[in-house]
Amino acid sequence: MQLHRRIEETGIKVPDTFFANIEKYKANLLKWNRVHNLTGARDEATLDEFIFDALYPVSFLPQVSSLLDIGTGAGFPGMILAFALPETEVTLVEPLTKRASFLQFIKADLGLENVRVIKKRVEEMQPETFELITSRAVTDTKMLLELSKDYRDENSKLLFYKGEKVFDEVEETQNMPHKIIERQNRHYLLLGEGL
Numbered sequence: 001m002q003l004h005r006r007i008e009e010t011g012i013k014v015p016d017t018f019f020a021n022i023e024k025y026k027a028n029l030l031k032w033n034r035v036h037n038l039t040g041a042r043d044e045a046t047l048d049e050f051i052f053d054a055l056y057p058v059s060f061l062p063q064v065s066s067l068l069d070i071g072t073g074a075g076f077p078g079m080i081l082a083f084a085l086p087e088t089e090v091t092l093v094e095p096l097t098k099r100a101s102f103l104q105f106i107k108a109d110l111g112l113e114n115v116r117v118i119k120k121r122v123e124e125m126q127p128e129t130f131e132l133i134t135s136r137a138v139t140d141t142k143m144l145l146e147l148s149k150d151y152r153d154e155n156s157k158l159l160f161y162k163g164e165k166v167f168d169e170v171e172e173t174q175n176m177p178h179k180i181i182e183r184q185n186r187h188y189l190l191l192g193e194g195l
């Protein structure tokens with residue numbers, strides 16, 4: 001099914017700018033990916049799957065004014081969430097030069113005022129508090145909690161994009177309240193007080 005229809009049928013609300021941004025993003029990513037190894041998604045169908053996966057949590061996330069995505073790579077999920085949530089200040093932290101350069105190029109090309117790209121490892125960033133911290137395919141839950149500790153407070157929420165291993169990893173969440181939202185093989189792990 002086409003990405004557009006799939007998003008509509010799921011009832012996910014996106015801003016008017018979303019699909020135009022997605023089209024430009026996909027065209028650039030497919031082009032850059034031929035030369036640089038930015039992502040494993042090398043065709044449009046796989047990219048659409050990655051985009052839908054990144055976007056899906058918009059259907060259950062609380063409203064947040066600031067978001068940190070750890071290890072954004074070529075844009076998942078942080079850049080896609082930034083397209084969907086233009087009122088949210090989105091920080092993308094990615095240490096690899098070619099991936100951070102691509103993110104910076106997309107920010108400039110699409111004139112994204114809500115995006116900040118930081119070319120560092122997350123543990124090298126200055127401490128700062130974010131309302132939501134996301135991460136996909138970077139490391140396990142225990143390590144993500146450790147890596148994110150200087151960037152959250154007791155009100156922050158965390159959203160980790162996980163597979164089946166989530167059920168083992170959740171044992172190590174230091175008793176933080178959590179929810180697991182399942183969609184096919186994807187397990188979205190949402191952590192934080194007051195869920």
Ligand SMILES: C[S@@+](CC[C@H](N)C(=O)[O-])C[C@H]1O[C@@H](n2cnc3c(N)ncnc32)[C@H](O)[C@@H]1O
Binds near residue numbers: 138
């Ligand atoms: C497997 S890729 C996943 C990229 C993207 N999140 C995705 O799902 O397509 C892992 C990314 O995490 C980044 N990374 C690894 N360690 C990191 C750290 N300590 N801080 C920030 N990013 C990190 C890597 O440079 C890499 O781009």
